[in-house]
Amino acid sequence: MDEKLLEKLEYHKILNTLAQHAATSIGKAFAEGLRPSGDLAEVRHRLLGTDEAVTIDRMKGQAPLGGVSDIRASLKRSVIGGTLNASELLDIANTVLGGRRVKRFVDSFREKHEAPILGALCDAVQELREVEDQIRRCIDDNGVVVDTASDDLLRIRRELRTGEARVREKLESIVRSSSAQKMLQDAIVTMRNDRFVIPVKQEYRGAFGGIVHDQSSSGATLFIEPEAVVTLNNRLRELKIQEEREIERILQKLTAAVAGEAEALGINVDLLGQIDFMFAKARLARSMKASLPAVNDKGYLRIRKGRHPLIPLEDVVPLDVELGAGYSAIIVTGPNTGGKTVTLKTVGLLSLMALSGLFVPAEDGSECCVFDAVFADIGDEQSIEQNLSTFSSHMTNIISILKRMTPRSLVLLDEVGAGTDPAEGSALAIAILEHIREMGCRLVATTHYSELKAYAYDRPVVVNASMEFNVETLRPTYRLLVGVPGRSNAFAIAERLGLSKRIIDEARSEVAEEDQRVEAMISKLEEHRLAAERERAEAERLRQESEEIRKELADERKKLEERRTKLFEEAEREAAEAIAKARREAESIIADLRRQALEEGASIKEHKLIEAKRKLEEAAPKLKKKPAPAVRTASPAAVSAGDEVRVLSLGQKGHVVEKQADGAIVQLGIIKMKVALDDLEPVAADRKKTAAAGPTVKRTRDDNVRTELDLRGSNLEEALIEVDRFLDEAIMSNLGQVYIIHGKGTGVLRTGIQDFLRRHKHVKAHRLGNYGEGGTGVTVAELK
CATH class of the missing domain: 3.40.50.300 (P-loop containing nucleotide triphosphate hydrolases)
Structure with missing residues (x-):
């Protein structure tokens, strides 16, 4: 693209704004060098990368690019044999650490989401922990070579601290002496030219001997190194030189390690710059409220x-x-x-x-x-x-x-x-x-x-x-x-500004008739457009209002359905509680009867108590969610008292107790309620449909079918015939469990009956009765 064109369209201002969102100087350089592409694949690749960065920025926040800096100049010096200072080496270590943080940041996003472009860039960033560890072992976060960087440096610095302490102690003893205080400008120990000195008045310059290193601007004060500490200061100077040489050696060693990884470090810097550039594009999009085209x-x-x-x-x-x-x-x-x-x-x-x-x-x-x-x-x-x-x-x-x-x-x-x-x-x-x-x-x-x-x-x-x-x-x-x-609106503007109508009319007469017609046509088009926009705005307003009303009605209907469901659940719960209370009372009465029978020797049959308990269990209501209402029939159902019907809105069956002019009283379990006739459907209709479909065999349960068989006093042959007939009746009546009372006695009758049940193809399992069911005097058979 022509640079002059980019300037006309103010493209460079966009790049300047983009560069401000970059966290590193490398990312800023990428931003400032961005230029449009005319290749479709390249443009799509760029936009996909920006979209990935926008998604990560939105979901995980700003990328951790702190500490990453442009170390390419330092890398070049290390390769050509130069020695890097401590600050440059620390920048390299921080850049390596920054690259590792960015990798972890993007990888944590990639655990659940795809990010092929940013992921590929991060995968290419090398961790280079060894170089970073070497630098951090020798240089602290302030860019100072630490004592433990080498054994020699540790020894030299220990000697330095000891020597400095001795020099200070010597000079402070001089400063504190009463004879010297009148000759000193200030009772302090200071430094000049890396040597410890004391401030002496001009007139007492020969009192201490030694070397004059400096004087004040007025000349009244001389900074003298007393002869007593010259030798000690000379030793400190020697140690300083040794320290500098050892630090130089350490820095050269670290520089050599950096030079060995210079190529990988250079690649890392370029990759991190690209990553920073992509996140800068994401932050620019967020600040502009921009979208992916x-x-x-x-x-x-x-x-x-x-x-x-x-x-x-x-x-x-x-x-x-x-x-x-x-x-x-x-x-x-x-x-x-x-x-x-x-x-x-x-x-x-x-x-x-x-x-x-x-x-x-x-x-x-x-x-x-x-x-x-x-x-x-x-x-x-x-x-x-x-x-x-x-x-x-x-x-x-x-x-x-x-x-x-x-x-x-x-x-x-x-x-x-x-x-x-x-x-x-x-x-x-x-x-x-x-x-x-x-x-x-x-x-x-x-x-x-x-x-x-x-x-x-x-x-x-x-x-x-x-x-x-x-x-x-x-x-x-x-x-x-x-x-x-x-x-053009020239005449309208002039008239609004107060130009004479006569002048405006004269000007209009000078305009060609064809141009006037065109202007009139445009004016009419604009009037129609404005009217259409007003109508469209009104239609949109009405549509929004109707949508809001529809939503409100839907919410109200949902609340009503939830309320109705809640009421039915409460009714069922109350009914269940009533049945449970009645069952507890009945079981208490049965327990009292058993106790009295045992105490008074009354002849109450155990199987009768078992049957009574079973009927109580079957009377308990089953709590279940209310089914969706069935579609009502078009015309009211023809029903009469005593008919079995289905209440369509509830999906439950019941019996008509009383038919009225505007509905019917229906018994639903323990609840009686009035139901509209068009909400009822006779159950007989289903039976007719089933009968019309063809002959079928259906096993029904008769309330008079026995659930127990008493064989006490019978011999084994007679008992087995009765058991076979009893099982057939129970199977045809859809019974799941029956009780065979054979008594305790010698056990012959019990053993024979259980052998017969074990071979019977419709008996799933059998067991002796539990406590309260007759114990070993009763066999309970479960039917298939």
Whole structure:
């Protein structure tokens, strides 16, 4: 892309904003060097990477890029034999650590989500722990070589601390002596030229001997190293030199280790810069409230509620633009300062951002075309030095565009043909636009010429558009109206500003009749458009209201259903509690009867008590969720008292107790309730359908069928015949369990019956009775 074009469309301002979101200098360099691409695959790859970074930034927060710095210069010096200082080595260690943190950060996201592009970059970052560990063993977080970096350095620094302590002790004894205090300017020990000295008054310079290292600006104070500590200071100086040499040796050793991994470190720096750059694009998208655009190479462009990224959100007016579907060129007309140039720049800048892999400040569903180039002639570039007028500067740019454009280019022309005679300028503008259209380029142009409105009207692939202007307030609204040509509004504005009506009428008479008709037609179109917009807004308001009412009704209906279900559950629970209470009372009575029978010798049969208990268990209601209401029949059911019916709204069966004019009283378990006739369905109808389907054998349960067989006093042969007949009756009656009473006795009858049950094909299992069921005097058989 032409750098001059990028400057016109203010692309570099976007890059500057992008660079501010980068956390490292390497990422800033990538941001500043970003340029649009004309390759569809490359653009899609860039946008996919940005989308991954946006998702990670949204779900996990900002990437931990702290500590990463541009160490490439240090790496280069290490390779050519230079020695890195402690701060440079610490930057290298911090960069290695930063790379490892970023890897862990992205990998934690990849545990549950896909991130192929960022994941590949992080996978390529090498950990290089050995180099980092070597540096951190020798250099602390403040960039100081630690004592334990080597044994020699530890020894030297110990001697240094001991020597410094001896020198200070010697000098402090001199300073504290009463004889010396009058000769000192201050009773302190200080340093000059890395040697310990004391401040002595000028007149006592010979009292201490030694060496004068400095004097005050007034000359009244001399900083003297007394002769008593000269030897000690000399030893300290020697140790300082040894310390510097040992530190230099340590730094050279660490530099050599860095040089051995210089290539891997350089690759890491580049990868971390790319990762930082991608997260910078994500943060830019968040700050602009931008979205991911779809891209194509079919020449199709659609911007939904697009905003110029450099205009504050509270001031910008979104625009909708579609190009390349029904038409390939848009001619925008309208008054000055109405927003035509901003529209051109918005279309161009958003296209460049998409081609650069950046999200665009527009709503979801926007789509950008991958153009091989974007050309623009925007603004006035007249030059006194080059003797170029406004017209000449425009024509120079347009000629350059016409030479370089291709069918895959986007061309943006501002005030095409302006700066010369209107008749010639409009004719030239039409010729230029027609040439660009025939080339197959996508075109957006702005103009004041009314002839271009007619040109757009006559070409099926060219559409008129205008910037809306409020005549009442004499202010533009900055809204782009596609399909409606703009009006000059000159007469209306002049009249609103107070120009005499006579002058305005005279001016109107000078306008050609055809132009007046065109203006009238445009005015009528605008009136219709405004009316349509009002009606559409009203329809949208009504739709929203109806949607809210529908939602409220649905919520109310749901609450009613939940309330009804809750009431039925409460009724069932209460019924269950009543049955449980009755069962407890009955079991208490049965227990009392047994106890009395044992105490008084009464002849109460154990199997009768078993049967009574079983009937109590069967009387307990089964708690279950209320089924969905059945569809009601179209006409009321013909029922009478005593009929078995199904209540459709409840999905339960019951018996009609009493039929009334407006309904029927139905017994449902222990509950009686009044039900409408159209909510009832006779159960006999189901039986008729079953009978019509063909002959079937159905086992039903008769309330008179026995559940126990008493064989006491019978011999084994008679007993087995009775057991076989009893089992057949029980199976036909759908009984699941029966009781065979044989008594205790000698056990012959019990053994024979159990052998017979073991061989019977319809007996699933058998057992002796439990406590309360008759014990060993009863065999309980479970039927298949």
